[in-house]
Amino acid sequence: MTDTDTMTVFDRALVRRRRDRAAPRFAAHAFLFEEIAERLADRLEDVKRGFPTALDLGCHDGAIRRALAGRKGIERLVSCDLSPAFAALAGTPAVTADEEFLPFADGSFDLAVSNLSLHWVNDLPGALVQVRRALKPDGFFCAAMLGGETLAELRRCLYEAEMAVSGGVSPRVSPFAEVRDIGGLMQRAGFALPVVDRETITVTYADALGLMRDLRGMGETNAVLARRKVPMRRDLLFHAAALYAERHAEPDGRIAASFQVLYLAGWSPHESQQQPLKPGSAEARLADALKGGGTCGV
Template sequence: MKIFDRATVRRHRDRAAPGLDHYGFLFAEVAERLAERVDDVLRDFPLVLDLGSHGGDLARLLPGRKGISTVISCDLSEAMVAQAPGAAVVCDEEFLPIAPNSVDLVVSNLSLHWVNDLPGALLQARAALKPDGFFLAALFGGETLKELRDSLAAAEIELEGGLSPRVSPFVDVRDAGALLSRAGFSMPVVDTETITVTYEHPLKLMNDLRGMGESNAVHERRKGLSRRETLLTAVENYLDTHADDEGRVPATFQIVWLAGWAPHDSQPQPKAPGSATVSLADVLGTHPPSCSS
């Protein structure tokens, strides 16, 4: 199934790489939060693989924490990889050239939402981990850019009589845990955060998305430039519906956190059905009253 044009994703990242220091503030913020979550894990991770590394934020943040000595940055874009410090490789998250059972920790910071086969990418990440290795990723969730999506949809319906896919479809948080289990991770955990960024104008948001390399790369997107009238109407919709008293508009970014472990015998295991030695009624004190004649 081809949802995204991966060649277009690469071109967008190549184009964004020179200015990422100016536009990559969201990547930097979520990288800080990811590093803090790694700090909370009671394990050391000498060798780390960063999937979709962008400009190498995690390769700067992680070494020296939790016994981490090496971070291998990998990204679809050679221009992005060139900015990462230390070990780096140009590769596609959908086709990882990483030996099985070779790394202690796999991380990913706001990149996996562009892969066509997310279950397959998660499976490869799990295969790259050593037994009892840890996986931690941040993805954009379904509430991301909801204001922009609604404004564009209303403009297209009004002026063009239909919709075209203009914003990437994002992972549904309700499905995320099942995806981890399907990929073979044990003890999967999913949670979400919301980051709201305010802008003086919707066009500034659109410019920032382009500068981040996050422009539309949906395979079935409308090719060519958007109609000027449609774009201006979308901007008016955004301002009319979402602007605050000072005229600023919000942009919602929902961050879905995925975490799981490569299986290992030392991990807690569920007991076999029927092996309980204490009844639930005993624990809850809910025995039915006895009857006497």
């Protein structure tokens, strides 16, 4: 990878400070992290093997450690977070480290799991390469990260409110990866048999201000380098909240917020794994297979 491959979008120092600030009261806002940790653990049950050594990358307060306790033959789980405050909460052993500069030797882990942290990484291809190197041959990686449709309702309302109030716009919600890009990044990082899928989780709030308070409590507020560096004006804030209530209220008056979750999975390469056929080595032609008629669709 070259320096030109990396786009610096996020202020990583600000991400760390906001996580440190959120850590003491994080449990009151951590419902999404707890839910996705359980879903990742359930997905791991489909993998018919154990993982004695595991890494929890971007551990926050240790939801993955709790979800995996007593499961998958894990004997040693290392928690790792950009935030020292979160690393201290996640259980031992734990280290403070940046996903973009992992301190682990090659072949250290049988399993690496990441729960809603990688969407803050600038050099995602480089981070994935480092995760793959930290895995033993035939080690497994699974992760969940927020995708491009996350908070689409809030994004639109803030955009329109700022246009109306200020006559211009600035980044108010962080950009997220698109599902179509992640599979290619997994292959580029050297993972074998990569799989990417997605789901959307809808959460309701009394109002948009409640959603914004929750995002702050999660440590998930805007950390884009190009963001406006002054606090949001009250008239803009209340105009955005009014637009949100007008356009996205449920029948009971609560507003809906969408979180798109991308799930990534792949293996560190090993000779025992299924290999793709070489071009031209197939024993039957696709045209012959289709001669029986019928249709197929996507």
